[in-house]
Amino acid sequence: AQSVTQLGSHVSVSEGALVLLRCNYSSSVPPYLFWYVQYPNQGLQLLLKYTSAATLVKGINGFEAEFKKSETSFHLTKPSAHMSDAAEYFCAVTGGNFNKFYFGSGTKLNVKP
């Protein structure tokens, strides 16, 4: 079975500080992992995804994530937060025979000036 746990429903950082959003997964098959961002009153937009190539994945807007099989983690980072990064972030894993996403409960990122 597949599942995702996002630690911390709310994360607050100062502008310019490191962003670290945590995601741990459980999967009975080799996982494919995704990070999506949701801005207020909008749909979800892909930030990056891991598809078993490089373990360090770079995405849009300066975000990156590292797949660590030994820790079953796929944490999202950004070296320097910007006010425009304030949003809800979702980690997801796919499993089974189809492109069925299992989403985490989301982490709301607040960026303080």
Next chain:
Amino acid sequence: DTAVSQTPKYLVTQMGNDKSIKCEQNLGHDTMYWYKQDSKKFLKIMFSYNNKELIINETVPNRFSPKSPDKAHLNLHINSLELGDSAVYFCASSQDGTRWETQYFGPGTRLLVL
């Protein structure tokens, strides 16, 4: 042009009514999905169609019935609406439904049942 579009964007209705939400994608994808996002922002898949064929059918009340008239459209009809149906419903699409594909999401339909 919007890749995945949904109508309406907002839907306020009374309990017991029947309503439909429409979704269209212009990406040429074969697979489309419906998700429900509850008040705590938790996202859960409801249905998925590949080439107009139902491939994912989660445990959803049978008051919810998806319909795919063609590959580019996946509509969601809800009968006898209940208070608990209030949520944001997202449509998404992907190329052919394989596990590593990106899903592209619509802007959501905010349903409020009174």
